[in-house]
Amino acid sequence: MEELIVHPQPPYDFRVNAEYVTHFRGREGVDSFDGTVFARPVSTAGGCTVSVTQAPEVVESDGHRLKVSVKEGATDVATLSAIQEEIERVLGAHGDPTGFYDIARNDPSLRPLTCQYHGLHIPLAASLFEALAWAVLGQQISAHAAKALRTRVIERYGAATGTANPGMRAFPGPEALADADLAELRALGLSKRKAEYLTDIAHGFASGKLTCEHLKEGSDEEVAERLRGLRGVGPWTAQWILLRGLGREDAFPAGDVALQRVLGELVRCSAFTEKEVRDFAESYRPYRGYLTVYVFAVIRSRRAATTPGGAQERA
DNA sequence: GGCCAGGTTCGCT
């Protein structure tokens, strides 16, 4: 068993990031968190399961460190470094919410969030492709319906993650989805269009026509425009990818109805329209990405608290 | 059963 160390940028709270990733339910998608151990199957080089805990000691002025244990599978340097990078992305090791706090501190309606979720960063999807696929699957439909679709896609096309957990799968890579049968995707519950978007994008990545290196280049606006060139990617998805795929700190999916509703409720007890949410967020530049994540933390913890079986179990 | 959900495309004015 190999061990890696991740140094998140402080201020960073392992627990709140792990809870955000698992939607404050202890499990979401392929990720789980029991209050102490965050576990995730990864598909790198044959696949394995990694578990993450917080190292007990605090390095002076450098915050906490995360201990990443790789259970099985290839342990060459390249693989381990890919695993480390994926964990850093998924648990939001990069970034610094301090600039957001400086603004929110003077905003009575949002100041409580900076305490409640203090140390929350911007957890990312494992890859840009995964962020895109995830967003396309989740467009328009409710979070619950989207989760059902994603689960079925993972079960049907997901990458194996080693012999220790035969049933456990990671989100499929572009190769697995590039040649997926449209009829089969429709049978999983995707609309015809969603199925086309998904296989188009997967094919782009699998063929090398689309690459993260090319897509991520440039300003937020430039990247968003490039992303919107993909069929199935509109304004909402482009901002979502900027945030969850690239960790851009000012990304802001103003078209998101949940964001409009909950941010409006926090600020003035009634839902914002798209224009209103946009206007309100102006004062949070260039940290609107954190604003988005913190509002979604509220959404996710509410949902966990009000959904049957959603309450997180604690030992 | 209708309507809303963490929207986007396509076809009409």
Added chain:
DNA sequence: AGCGAACATGGC
């Protein structure tokens, strides 16, 4: 450029 319809699922 702006507007309406269609799209598929799950929960209330």
